[in-house]
Amino acid sequence: MVAPIIELKDIRKGFGPVEVLKGVNLKIYPGQVSALVGDNGAGKSTLIKGLAGVQPYDSGEVLVDGNAVHLGSPKDSSKLGIEVVYQDLALCENLDIVQNMFLGREETEHGMLNNGEMEKAASRTLGSLSVRTVKSVRQKVSSLSGGQRQTVAIARAVLQEARVVILDEPTAALGVAQTEQVLNLVRRLADSGVGVLIISHNLADVFQVADHINVLYLGSMVAQVETKATTNSDVIGYITGLKTYEPDLEGAAR
């Protein structure tokens, strides 16, 4: 097994008297899709906000390539190659695909936007992800479907040289065909060597795309299993707390 890009050890985070994360361990591997599932309030959002640097953890270790790092701001995370694609997407609808993919990191020449180069890089990135669904890279985002927007958001993360892409509910608002497209994209993303962490409520999606499934229950990681070695009903059991994961967690995690 390859070494993880990111390893979280004994992560804790509380808000006042409420302990949201109670010593969570998690590993994200290059070239693999890890799923993070759990019911509402299990601590999924808190966990990824910490990784994004938006809301630093109280204690615990974050290792990137085995080195301890501090994620104190979104810039820290971005510098380490961690990109989060949020559920509400954070795209500017009045701008086109290229402008959105480069927003905040535009290339300029003589102080002017270098539109040609940016267009080429954007096309190339979309092409590398085998995106065939958008007509033109100069289309405004307002004219795109939900699935296409998700594609652009993911491509934006890829363009920014992400090594780990965290996807928050990427298929939540999508139809069947679009969900399929996005899941295929997620798979290709991992196949290219990026570590992917996908947060989803949809277990069918998780089973289709993920290599590992990590289950959070009330702030603790109650199960970390290979997708192949588990079943839908088992995972539902872990999520709802009705079933306990038997194998020694510590042993499996190391």
Next chain:
Amino acid sequence: MTTTKGTDTSLAAAVDTAGGATPPGIATGYEGSIADQLRGYVRRVRGGEMGMLPAIAGLIVLTILFTALSPYFLTRLNIANLFTQSASLAVLAVALVFVILLGEIDLSAGVTAGVGMGAFILLDSVANWDWLPSFLVGLLVGLAIGTFIGYFVAKVGIPSFVVTLGLFLGLPGLLLVMLGDGNTYRIQSPEVLAIMNNNLPLWGGWVMLVVVVLVSIATAYYDRGRRVKAGVPVRPLGLLWIRIGVIAVATLVFVLLLNQNRSVSVLPVEGVPIVVPITLAIIWVGTQVLDRTRYGLHLYAVGGNPEAARRAGINVAAIRISAFMICSTLAIVSGLFTASRIGTVGTSFGSTIVLNGVAAAVVGGVSLFGGRGRLIQAVVGAILISMITNGLGLLQLPGGVNLLITGGVLVLAATVDALSRKRSGASLARN
């Protein structure tokens, strides 16, 4: 795509080494013949991206209407008047575009111009300064007011409508204090009076024509060259020259008309009014900033989705403050034009023009919700609004009718905009 197992190889790097041109299936909108490009344009218009087409249609309709109704409308004298009358409104509309693109508003732009011109006239006429340093102080007054507005909007978090409404009510008071109750000062400086009332020598008009054409050619070829260098598709060369040709012919007709004697008395009046090249330069620089710089793009981004802009690492507060600074400073330039035309600065200077500026931007197709619209659209809108005032003035209708029609055109333009947007589906949340 090969699988890269190494932990330090990002996908983007892998893609870079893989190389490759534009993948099949993703176009750029630059491909195809002139006919394809035209078809694409028609498709966009039908899809609701009207741009300034409604405003241009309005200009054509009004021109035909006023020409039919008044024998004076399409005379050389009136055309020259129309453009000088448009100039200060156009510059004010350009100023307002910067804040309107953010979804903000500056109701105080007119009275800001009043205070700036108040400072100018006190220095120029009372303290006997030269006109240029006096005007620079006026610009600084505008810059300060803009910074003030921007700070309260971006840092304190008060809606710009409220902040600038406060200034709209308060700044006329400041002007009263500065100039003294009911005082009106005559502008002494011949340079300032010349802006609106004098014309370029005939050769000056031709120089302007040459500059306009050369700049169009240079920018078109610069853009094209960079796209070629990047190896992405370019539009057909013919289309580029059609565009340049349209600009060249329009400017040529304009200069030809204005270089002829338009006087109704013995003294000849001929040449392009001095204000025209100044206004063109302001429009050109503003367009370059909005369309070609990172700053301009960020302005659109903040106007479109401030949260997305913030997450992309854009300093949203700085963008907001700077937009108000630009707006208030340009408002002073607009004030200088107005002062030059009426020849005086009084205590009520600039108290009514701002809503015409907003109307100009909206009529031209700039969205008050932010993020949509181009600078040139506001300029076309300003010419349209000025044309209504000018044409109705010639018809000698009562002033009330004039106001009613101006208001009606504004609502009509907003309706066209709203309907086209509904059609394009470009509106989601709040439009």
